Amino acid sequence: MEGPGPGNDGAIIRVENLEHSYGNFKAVDGISFTVKKGEIFSFLGPNGAGKSTAINILITLLSLQKGKATIAGYDVTTESQNVRESIGIVFQDITLDRDMTVWELLEFHGRLYDMPVKERRERIEELLKLVELEAKRDELSKRLSGGMKRRLEIARGLMTRPKVLFLDEPTIGLDPQTRMRMWEYIKGVNREGTTIFLTTHYMDEADQLSDRISIIDHGKIIIAGTPEELKNTLGRDLIYLDTDNNENATKLLEQMPSVREITTKGNRIVLMVHEDGTKVLPGIIDTLRKAGIGISTINLKKPSMDDVFVFYTGRELRDEGQAPARPMFLRAGK
């Protein structure tokens, strides 16, 4: 079916001032963004940041309370049927019937979406090949590994050739190798022309996959841009130091004019410097030597998404089950 399609600016998802509350708790607090046709767009944020709530509103599982959202030109509230026909979804939790086979699950999906028999049978073959599950066609889904289940769900999400594929934490609970393979599949799907909307709390995932990232925390978008743009906003190098007296070293380094910010991460000192880090290093080494502080390791690197996140949210990504992150910054400049 041909929908109104993307607007003039190429936006396939358009969200304006979206708000959603559970009782008194504002899970999504006025977010606006657009996703361009053909890109991989991601929401990066800790668990509980409001990513899943936002995604559930977009895929019409949660009703929209406040704001406006359109997908492929269709309004999620008034044209939810059209929205549903335009999208594919991979849910955060595994959503498979344990006692149905790979083929049956895909067939079921094709039937749900009213695909003609011939088309859906052909599509199943295509997709089994794409996600390399041809040999598992008649296997019950409970006998698949975690990575295979995810691949099956991605195949299912693609059954109807959706305009947008939503992936809610697609690699949660997968081992590192499997995650990297999943990224390859996701990139492949995107290359074929499917727009991808991704949520994740993995920095590297957002960094590796996305054309554009929105960092979301406490229901708000804190900053958005390409991974490069985000990292460049820190605009300086990071120096990691390990000394035999971190406390004194911190006090000394705070006073250096080229040091913009200083933090500690575990038992390491992290310096954010104004200038090219390689030029600052000798001064740092000198200063510490003179004070009689021994340096055991020193490391210079470009800011990562991790650093970007910590910088803009003031804390590290909390993981499930962990206590809220402790405040990490000693703001030297302020």
Added chain:
Amino acid sequence: MTYGFMTVYWRDMIRFFRFKTLLISSLLQPALWLAFFGIAMSSNFDRLMAGVPVPEGAYAVGYLTFMGAGIIAMTTLFTSLFSGIVILFDKNWGLMREILASPVNRNHIIVGIAMSGVTKSFIQAIIIMVFGILIGAAFFAGFTPVQVAFGVLGVLAFVAMFALGFLFLSAAIAISMESPEGLQGVMTLLTMPIFFASNALYPIDTFPEALRIISAYNPMTMLINGIRYFAIGPDFYALGKHYEFTQADILLSFLGLIIFSAIMFALAWWRFRRAVVT
């Protein structure tokens, strides 16, 4: 989405035939009821009733035949009430999100599940009738082939209408609940009074007044009246009591089941429209 319910039905039947142990035990359980409880009780009741005179020319049936109708009803009740569990599993760990996020109309989900539930009840009812006859229940005794066909259809019509009501009720409860344990509790709580406050195992006429009224309006009693009418006949003696059904009685019972099912459908429809699964 014209055939969304067929998709839901197709999937449910795959599951029904896939679990061989569950399938066999669900078919065996009613047979065991008949074989043990039925034969044990009927040997006692029939001995007790031997001294009670039955009027000349009247048709008397043994206890096994009498309670066989009750066992069909009981099996239908259990199967229907517990079939909601698949919804709960789907909601927590399965396909419910996929289905709810698809273009399929939510009524189709209810209808699909109802159809598969009715199919399961049909299979069970037929197996109990066949098994009952094998061990000596006088179902369709002395009927002509046409009467047998008519009788079977009548029984199935009653079973279907009753099953629908409890399937809808079960679906409504399942979609509103969080845990399978909770659902199990509610269902067990429901089955007890529904089963025992009915004429499944004994006549209700001798019940205390209040219980007798409850039993008379119990959908279970209406179903059993229908089954006895179609499988045994409109006029028979059992447990020393004269059973006589006019066509109006039976129509009224069927009407009662239709009303019951319609109310339960409304309930399920309301719960499903409000259902949020994320």
